Every structure is written in structure tokens, then in C-alpha cells.
Amino acid sequence: MQQIINFDSFYQKGLACLSQVGDAIHNFVDEAPQAAIYGVAILSTAFLFVATHTIWLMYFHPLSAFPGPKSAAISNIFNFRTIVSGRSVWIIKALHEKYGDVVRLGPNELSFATADAWKDIYDRRKDGKILIKDPKFYRVDDTYRAKHIVTASDPEEHAQMRKMMSHAFSSKALLDQEDVIQHYANGLVDAIYERCTRGPMNLVDFFNWTTFDILGEMAFGESFGSLKNRQTDSWIAIVLDSVKFTAWGVAILKLPLLVHFEKYIFPKHVLAAGHTHAIQSKNKILKRAEMHPERPDFASYILAKREALEITDWELAAHANALIVAGSETSATTLNGLFNYLTNYPDVYAKLKQEIRGAFSVGTEITAARAAALPYLTACLEETMRIYPPIPNGMPRVTPPEGCFIDGRWVPGNTVVSLHMWAVTHNPVNFKEPNVFRPERWLEKTDRLDASKPFLVGPRMCMGINMAWIEIRILAAKLVYHFDFEMINKRNWCEGQQCYTLWQKPAQWMTGTPAQPRPIPTEL
Ligand code: HEM
Numbered sequence: 001m002q003q004i005i006n007f008d009s010f011y012q013k014g015l016a017c018l019s020q021v022g023d024a025i026h027n028f029v030d031e032a033p034q035a036a037i038y039g040v041a042i043l044s045t046a047f048l049f050v051a052t053h054t055i056w057l058m059y060f061h062p063l064s065a066f067p068g069p070k071s072a073a074i075s076n077i078f079n080f081r082t083i084v085s086g087r088s089v090w091i092i093k094a095l096h097e098k099y100g101d102v103v104r105l106g107p108n109e110l111s112f113a114t115a116d117a118w119k120d121i122y123d124r125r126k127d128g129k130i131l132i133k134d135p136k137f138y139r140v141d142d143t144y145r146a147k148h149i150v151t152a153s154d155p156e157e158h159a160q161m162r163k164m165m166s167h168a169f170s171s172k173a174l175l176d177q178e179d180v181i182q183h184y185a186n187g188l189v190d191a192i193y194e195r196c197t198r199g200p201m202n203l204v205d206f207f208n209w210t211t212f213d214i215l216g217e218m219a220f221g222e223s224f225g226s227l228k229n230r231q232t233d234s235w236i237a238i239v240l241d242s243v244k245f246t247a248w249g250v251a252i253l254k255l256p257l258l259v260h261f262e263k264y265i266f267p268k269h270v271l272a273a274g275h276t277h278a279i280q281s282k283n284k285i286l287k288r289a290e291m292h293p294e295r296p297d298f299a300s301y302i303l304a305k306r307e308a309l310e311i312t313d314w315e316l317a318a319h320a321n322a323l324i325v326a327g328s329e330t331s332a333t334t335l336n337g338l339f340n341y342l343t344n345y346p347d348v349y350a351k352l353k354q355e356i357r358g359a360f361s362v363g364t365e366i367t368a369a370r371a372a373a374l375p376y377l378t379a380c381l382e383e384t385m386r387i388y389p390p391i392p393n394g395m396p397r398v399t400p401p402e403g404c405f406i407d408g409r410w411v412p413g414n415t416v417v418s419l420h421m422w423a424v425t426h427n428p429v430n431f432k433e434p435n436v437f438r439p440e441r442w443l444e445k446t447d448r449l450d451a452s453k454p455f456l457v458g459p460r461m462c463m464g465i466n467m468a469w470i471e472i473r474i475l476a477a478k479l480v481y482h483f484d485f486e487m488i489n490k491r492n493w494c495e496g497q498q499c500y501t502l503w504q505k506p507a508q509w510m511t512g513t514p515a516q517p518r519p520i521p522t523e524l
Pocket residue numbers: 149150162323324326327328330331334390391395454455456459460461462463464465467468472
């Protein structure tokens with residue numbers, strides 16, 4: 001049966017309803033305290049502001065044309081969570097696979113993944129424009145986060161620091177450094193001969209002990225004694241722990257309102273590790289300042305300029321600290337990466353053994369110059385730093401206020417930009433079968449080899465690149481010469497690791513079988 005709608009009654013009911021709402025508003029205005037009215041007004045205005053701002057960020061902001069997750073476009077919460085998760089390498093790589101070569105990572109941030117973007121973001125540009133280091137990433141203050149060679153963002157100030165340290169990286173200094181490296185490399189070989197008879201060993205420890213002892217001697221005038229004691233020194237343990245502290249410090253600046261509450265938000269152990277580490281470093285460098293070593297070390301060059309450049313105690317500690325972390329963790333990571341891939345790719349390992357064992361008749365013949373003449377060793381190390389770069393994430397820079405072109409795309413001024421190292425070195429456009437460890441690609445030169453820049457390029461590229469090559473060549477050659485390693489529970493140890501700028505490396509258990517008679521032990 002057809003239902004008859006009574007429009008009159010609807011109309012009457014509607015009017016009654018409206019008049020009730022009107023009465024309620026009148027009553028509220030008459031009876032509610034003034035503060036509540038202001039509260040509602042403020043909340044409505046705030047809601048309107050957030051809604052229009054969100055729409056502006058998504059559809060009208062100068063970066064709105066760049067693709068990326070909507071949540072990243074409207075707030076930095078996405079960015080914050082990505083950083084503190086420790087999974088940023090994998091998350092950003094997946095975003096590039098989904099959205100393409102350029103991804104909007106935050107309201108004001110872009111990530112690039114093309115080989116041609118290297119020169120536009122990091123190198124000296126033809127148009128003379130400079131993209132400075134992002135001060136929100138390279139966070140500094142006047143105390144334990146004092147500015148140092150890695151974090152200084154002002155180009156002039158940085159140039160002054162770089163000049164001050166350039167002597168420490170001169171050819172003359174490199175010769176001295178090789179002596180120190182040889183000493184600890186022989187100590188490492190000895191430690192492994194001693195340890196390998198007792199079953200599997202964790203190579204992460206052995207490489208950390210060696211590279212931190214080398215840098216400790218160069219920056220603080222004394223090694224940490226880890227290799228000698230076969231035990232990780234507490235300073236090193238804290239450095240490795242405090243990497244998370246730095247990551248949290250960066251992440252929190254993405255949400256400026258939270259900065260005031262950071263001491264409540266940071267995990268307690270992370271905060272404690274950061275503070276303890278800074279204070280210990282200051283004490284160590286002040287102790288070094290009282291010493292007068294015969295052979296100049298990194299500290300000598302910084303201390304010589306201490307008064308002229310008015311370097312504070314915190315800055316002294318920060319420089320020494322930065323050199324140690326930049327120089328040791330990265331080299332150790334490369335070596336762990338190398339032995340992971342060698343033990344997973346027996347043909348490559350066999351070829352490298354043949355090259356190294358064929359070139360030397362005793363381990364003491366292995367020098368930096370002779371190791372540099374071995375093409376397959378260099379190819380293996382290049383391939384390790386491509387497939388497992390020690391610093392795999394993008395290092396953020398800021399575009400100049402007037403904006404600039406990056407890889408043919410116009411990017412507005414004051415935008416944070418970076419090139420995602422992992423995404424660019426694992427892209428099949430640049431490297432055929434990017435997940436396969438194939439050192440031959442560095443000899444055949446058919447891939448886009450210039451896409452891999454583990455030391456970066458331009459005025460902020462690694463200052464220790466020559467020292468790093470000496471170190472990793474000598475250590476790798478000596479270990480391949482002396483031992484046959486095998487990984488326990490063979491798997492790709494590099495896969496799925498967490499990363500807070502530097503990798504959080506799990507234990508790497510290996511057996512080592514001596515391939516040569518044990519040399520005379522080195523006194524450490
Ligand atoms: C395999 C080993 C190494 C790798 C992959 C590596 C990589 C890098 C990268 C990517 C940067 C740029 C960081 C940024 O933009 O924020 C850098 C900077 C730096 N590295 Fe290395 N590094 C290595 C070893 C060393 C060594 C042995 C030293 C010696 C102490 C060293 C000292 C430095 C310094 C002083 C800087 C700052 C340069 C500047 O801003 O002027 N690095 N390194």
C-alpha cells in the first residue's frame with residue numbers, strides 16, 4: 001500500500017526542532033560561563049586552521065606536486081616514526097619503489113634516488129649555489145652537542161675547521177697512520193690465531209676493537225685497549241649505544257613542540273648513554289691535552305688552534321668524538337660486510353684468496369701500496385660498500401632560499417633534500433641484479449658505477465677517505481691471507497638490520513681456520 005507522506009506534519013516537527021536548538025543556544029550563551037564560550041570559539045578556530053592548513057599542505061604547498069604518502073605530506077609524525085623505528089632504510093627504499101625517483105618524506109622534505117642527483121645536492125654546483133647541511137639533522141648546542149667538523153652547517157665555519165684538520169689527513173700524516181694501522185692489524189691477526197682454536201668468534205667485536213683502538217690512538221693519544229684485553233671498552237660500548245640518542249635527537253626536532261619535553265620522551269637508557277658518553281669524551285681529550293706525544297695525532301692539530309679559534313672544551317671533545325665515530329664504526333662495518341659476502345659467495349672468496357695469497361709470501365709484506373695494486377680486492381671492497389654502505393640513508397641538505405634545480409626538477413627554497421644511498425645503489429637501473437654481490441661489475445664497468453658514493457662527494461665528502469682505504473685494504477688483505485672463515489648458520493647477515501644513521505650490527509659468528517703458520521705475536 002502506498003504510504004502517504006504528510007509534508008505539513010514534517011514541516012511542523014522541523015520548526016519545533018529548530019526552535020528547540022535555538023533555545024538551547026540561547027540558554028548556553030546566557031548561562032554558560034564566558035570561558036566556555038571562548039573555549040568553543042578557540043577550538044572551532046583551531047579546527048578550521050588545521051583543516052585548511054592540511055588541505056593547503058596536500059594540494060597547494062609548493063611541494064604538493066611531488067608524490068609520497070599523504071600522512072608524510074601533512075605532518076612530520078611520519079618522519080619522526082620512520083627515524084625512531086630504526087627501519088628507515090627499508091621504509092624509504094620501499095617508498096621509492098612505490099612512488100618513483102623523488103618522494104615527499106615530510107611537509108618540507110624530499111628524498112631523491114637518482115645517480116644524477118649526487119652532484120646537484122652534494123657537489124660544488126655549476127650555478128655556484130650551496131646546499132648547506134640541515135641544521136635540524138646536524139643538531140648542535142653549546143654543551144655536549146657542541147659543533148664539530150661533521151655537524152657544522154655554516155660553509156665558512158666548516159671550511160675553517162676542515163683547514164685546521166687537513167694536516168691530519170696529508171700524505172705525510174697518512175704514512176704515520178699506516179704504521180699505527182699495521183700495528184693493530186698485526187694485533188688483530190694474532191688475536192684471531194689465539195681465539196680461533198676455541199670455536200666460533202664474533203667478528204663484529206674483533207673489527208670494532210681494532211678500528212676503535214686505531215682511532216683512539218689517533219684522536220685521544222691512546223688506544224682503548226680493547227684488542228689487548230679482548231674486551232669492548234666501556235667508552236666504545238657507550239658510543240655504540242649513544243647512536244640511538246643522536247637519532248632521537250634528530251627525530252624530535254621534526255616535531256618542535258616536543259623538544260621541550262624531550263627528557264620525558266627519550267627512552268631513559270638512550271638519554272643516559274648520550275650524556276655519559278659526552279662527559280667521558282671531554283675528560284679523555286682534556287687528559288690528552290696534557291700529554292706531548294712524539295708523533296703528531298689528530299688532537300695535535302686541533303689543540304694547536306685551540307686558543308686562536310677559541311675552541312671550548314666541549315668543542316674539543318666533540319671533534320675528537322666525531323673523528324673516532326666517523327672513522328672507526330664505518331670501517332668496521334665495511335669489513336663485517338665484506339666477510340659476510342665472502343662467506344656467502346664461495347667463488348668470490350676463492351678468487352680473492354688466490355689473488356692475495358699469490359701476491360705475498362708472508363703477511364708482513366702486505367702494505368697499503370701493495371694491497372692497492374690488487375684489483376680484485378679493490379673490487380670486492382667497492383662492491384661491499386655498494387651493497388652494504390656503512391651510511392645507507394640520505395644525508396639531508398637545505399636548498400638555498402631562492403630554490404634550485406635538482407636532477408632537472410625545480411625545488412623551492414629552504415626545502416630539506418637528500419639522496420637515499422641505499423635506494424640508488426639497489427636500483428636495477430643503476431646496477432644489474434642489485435642484490436647480488438658481484439665484484440666483477442667494478443672491473444667490467446658496465447653498470448652505472450658512479451651511482452655508488454659511500455664517501456659522498458663535494459666539500460662535505462669524507463675527509464678520511466684515503467685513511468679508510470688504507471685501513472680496509474690492509475685489514476681485509478691480512479685476514480684473507482691468514483684465515484679461512486666460515487659463517488655459522490650461513491645466511492645474509494646484512495639483511496633486515498636496524499639503522500640509526502649507522503647500522504645496529506648483530507653478532508657475526510664465524511669460525512676461522514689458520515691458512516698460514518702463526519706469525520710472532522705483536523705486543524699491543
Ligand atoms: C669505510 C669507511 C668510511 C666511510 C664509508 C665514510 C663515509 C663518510 C660519509 C658518508 C661522510 C659524510 C657524512 C655527512 O654528510 O654527514 C663522512 C664524513 C666524514 N668522515 Fe668518513 N667515512 C669512512 C671512514 C672515515 C675515516 C677512517 C675517517 C678518519 C677519521 C673519517 C672521517 C670523516 C670526517 C672528518 C668527515 C666529515 C667531513 C666534513 O664534513 O668535512 N671517515 N664519511
